Amino acid sequence: MAKFEVKLPKMGESVAEATITSWLKQVGDSIELDEAIVEIATDKVDSEVPSEVEGTLVELLFEEDSVVKVGDTIAIIETLGDNENDSANEIIAETTNEAIVKVENEVNQAIESTSIEKKSPSGKFYSPLVRNIAETEGISMEQLEAIVGTGKDNRVTKNDILAYLESGKQKEQPSVNKEVIPKVAPEITFEKKAIPVKATTPVSVNGGDEIIEMTRMGKLIAHHMIESTQTSAHVQSFIEVDVTNVVKWRDKVKDKFFEREGEKITYTPIFMQAVAKAIKEFPMINISVDGDKIIKRKAINLGMAAALADGNLIVPVIKNADQLNLVGMTKSVNSLAVKARNGKLSPDDIQGGTYTVTNVGSFGSVFGTPIINQPQVAILALGAVRKVPAVIETAEGDFIGIRRKMFISHSYDHRVVNGALGGMFIKAIKESLEAWDVNAEF
Numbered sequence: 123m124a125k126f127e128v129k130l131p132k133m134g135e136s137v138a139e140a141t142i143t144s145w146l147k148q149v150g151d152s153i154e155l156d157e158a159i160v161e162i163a164t165d166k167v168d169s170e171v172p173s174e175v176e177g178t179l180v181e182l183l184f185e186e187d188s189v190v191k192v193g194d195t196i197a198i199i200e201t202l203g204d205n206e207n208d209s210a211n212e213i214i215a216e217t218t219n220e221a222i223v224k225v226e227n228e229v230n231q232a233i234e235s236t237s238i239e240k241k242s243p244s245g246k247f248y249s250p251l252v253r254n255i256a257e258t259e260g261i262s263m264e265q266l267e268a269i270v271g272t273g274k275d276n277r278v279t280k281n282d283i284l285a286y287l288e289s290g291k292q293k294e295q296p297s298v299n300k301e302v303i304p305k306v307a308p309e310i311t312f313e314k315k316a317i318p319v320k321a322t323t324p325v326s327v328n329g330g331d332e333i334i335e336m337t338r339m340g341k342l343i344a345h346h347m348i349e350s351t352q353t354s355a356h357v358q359s360f361i362e363v364d365v366t367n368v369v370k371w372r373d374k375v376k377d378k379f380f381e382r383e384g385e386k387i388t389y390t391p392i393f394m395q396a397v398a399k400a401i402k403e404f405p406m407i408n409i410s411v412d413g414d415k416i417i418k419r420k421a422i423n424l425g426m427a428a429a430l431a432d433g434n435l436i437v438p439v440i441k442n443a444d445q446l447n448l449v450g451m452t453k454s455v456n457s458l459a460v461k462a463r464n465g466k467l468s469p470d471d472i473q474g475g476t477y478t479v480t481n482v483g484s485f486g487s488v489f490g491t492p493i494i495n496q497p498q499v500a501i502l503a504l505g506a507v508r509k510v511p512a513v514i515e516t517a518e519g520d521f522i523g524i525r526r527k528m529f530i531s532h533s534y535d536h537r538v539v540n541g542a543l544g545g546m547f548i549k550a551i552k553e554s555l556e557a558w559d560v561n562a563e564f
Contacts, residue, residue: 128174128199130193139191142185146170151178181197337432354537355535357534362552365556374560392555411535424443435480
C-alpha cells in the first residue's frame with residue numbers, strides 16, 4: 123500500500139487560496155482516476171478537484187468551509203502498489219516531511235519575530251503576511267482593527283491592507299520625542315485644521331423591508347469594481363456602427379452553419395473576431411500597468427463577460443483569439459457560454475485575459491460605460507442592434523433608408539491610453555464590421 127497526497131492545485135497566477143465548499147467523497151470511499159473528490163470556490167470561480175490516482179480515501183485534512191492555500195495537502199488516498207514502490211514512496215515521504223518541517227520552522231520564526239499578535243483584542247484573526255506588512259509599515263493593532271476586511275469571515279487580506287496604505291490613512295502622528303533642529307529662518311506656523319472624515323450614511327430599515335445578505339461572489343465583485351475605479355482613470359469613447367451587412371450575412375448562413383458545424387452562430391463571435399483584429403493593429407491596447415512600467419502582452423486573450431444564474435457576472439477567456447477563424451471563434455464562444463450557465467467553468471477558463479468585451483445589448487441597452495477589468499486597461503461594451511432610419515450615400519445621391527446599427531462603447535485607462543488611441547481602436551472595429559462581405563464563405 124502507498125499513500126498519495128491530494129494537494130490543492132494551482133488555479134492561476136492571482137489565486138492563492140480556495141474555500142472547500144463540499145466534500146464529494148468520504149473516508150472509506152473508493153476513488154477512481156479523474157473522479158471528482160471535492161468542490162472548491164475561489165474569488166474567481168467554483169470548481170472540482172479530480173483524483174490523480176485510484177484507491178481508497180483514508181483521510182480528509184480539512185473540513186467544509188475551510189480556507190486552504192494552493193499546494194496544501196487536503197486529503198490522503200491509499201493506493202495499491204508493490205513493496206519496491208512502497209519503499210520509494212516512504213523515502214520520498216520522509217524527505218518531503220523533512221523539507222516541510224524546515225519550511226514550517228522558518229515560517230514560525232518569521233511569525234515569532236512579528237510583534238503584531240495573531241488575534242486582536244476583539245478576536246479578529248490576522249494572517250502572518252498581513253501582520254508582517256503591518257509591522258514593516260508601522261501600522262498599530264488599533265489601525266488594523268479599523269480596516270474593513272473582504273476575506274472570509276471579514277478577514278483582512280493583503281489587498282485590504284495595501285489599499286489602506288495607499289489611502290494614506292496610516293500616516294503617523296507627530297512624535298513628541300523627535301530631535302529639535304535649530305532653525306536658521308524665522309519660524310512660520312500654520313493653523314492645523316482637522317480634515318473631516320466622511321462617515322458612512324446609516325441606512326434606515328422599515329418594517330416591510332427585506333435585508334438580503336450579499337453572496338461571497340457578490341462581495342468580491344463589489345470590491346473588484348471599487349478597486350478598479352480607484353486604480354484607473356476611466357475615460358469613454360463611443361461610436362455608431364452600421365452592421366446591416368453582418369445581419370444579412372448571418373440570416374443567410376445561420377441554417378447552413380448549424381447543419382455543417384453543429385453550432386449556432388450569433389453576432390458575438392463576429393464581433394469578437396473584429397476586436398481581435400483591431401488589437402493586432404493597435405497592440406498598445408493589449409497592455410497592463412505595473413507601477414510605472416507597462417507590460418505589453420504577447421497573447422491576445424479576449425475575456426467575454428457572461429451572466430450567471432444568480433445575476434452575477436463572470437468573465438471566461440478565449441485564448442489566442444487572433445489565431446481563430448470564425449468557426450473556431452464560434453465554438454469557443456458557445457462552449458464558454460454553456461459552461462458559464464451550467465457552473466462548469468474551470469479555473470483555467472477564466473485566467474489570462476488581456477482585454478474584455480461585454481454585451482450590454484443582450485439586456486436591451488443601447489450602450490453602456492463598463493468598468494475596466496483589472497489589471498487590463500480597456501473594456502468594450504456592445505450595444506443592442508437596432509433598426510434605425512439613416513442617410514445612405516449612393517452614386518445617384520443620398521436617400522433615407524432603414525439600416526441595422528449599434529453603438530460600441532470603449533472604456534479605457536487614461537493613464538496609459540490617450541483619446542487618440544482609444545478612438546482609433548473602436549474606429550478600426552467599426553470599419554471592419556461595416557466592410558463585411560455579405561457573400562463571404564465560412
